[in-house]
Amino acid sequence: MPQVHVTRRYRFCAAHRLHTDLLSPEENWAAFGKCNNPNGHGHNYVVLVTVESGAVMDGCDLDRLDHVVNEKVIERFDHFDLNSDPAFANLTTTGENLVKVIWDILEPILPSGGLQKIGVIETRDNYFEYAGVTSTRRGT
Numbered sequence: 001m002p003q004v005h006v007t008r009r010y011r012f013c014a015a016h017r018l019h020t021d022l023l024s025p026e027e028n029w030a031a032f033g034k035c036n037n038p039n040g041h042g043h044n045y046v047v048l049v050t051v052e053s054g055a056v057m058d059g060c061d062l063d064r065l066d067h068v069v070n071e072k073v074i075e076r077f078d079h080f081d082l083n084s085d086p087a088f089a090n091l092t093t094t095g096e097n098l099v100k101v102i103w104d105i106l107e108p109i110l111p112s113g114g115l116q117k118i119g120v121i122e123t124r125d126n127y128f129e130y131a132g133v134t135s136t137r138r139g140t
Helices: 025-036 059-077 095-106
Strands: 005-016 041-052 115-121 127-130
Touching (some): 059 095, 095 115, 095 127
Antiparallel strands (some): 005 041, 041 115
16 A cells, blocks of 8 residues: 655754774775874764654644654764764664664654655765665564
């Protein structure tokens, strides 16, 4: 059956450094280039949160969604070094990993089946999207 989705847009600024301890300094530089700068670099991220419309999400629930995203994602990452966040302790702070981390933060909090996908715009040219596995542990 066709579904209608609603996407809300959120913004935060954060720094990070693309680096992994599994590689030598030379290998890190070869893999990540200037994004491996020891001082890090920053982005003005745009996060797109897409939820199912209708029975799961209505206008009041969009206010709740805004509250949850702001409290759990924006306040956590805004003006912060992503490499310092525990969610990235064993991950490189790539856009691919950031979009999955945001999914993992929001999915358990939102109504079951409500979260459809997360998108992250990192730069003018880089967009990452993740539609992870929805939990079936909770009722709607």
